[in-house]
Amino acid sequence: MSKRRETREQFKKQSEQASKSFEKGLTRFTRAISAGIDNLLFSKRWT
Secondary structure: OHHHHHHHHHHHHHHHHHHHHHHHHHHHHHHHHHHHHHHHHHHHHHO
């Protein structure tokens, strides 16, 4: 019984870490996209 509970706690911890890293990656991704869009608009404006 305690073993099962242990694995559940471990799984919970792992999923929390995964969601945190996912959020971090998502923020980086959106930042890169918005930067790319800005660059596109900027280069279009000057050509």
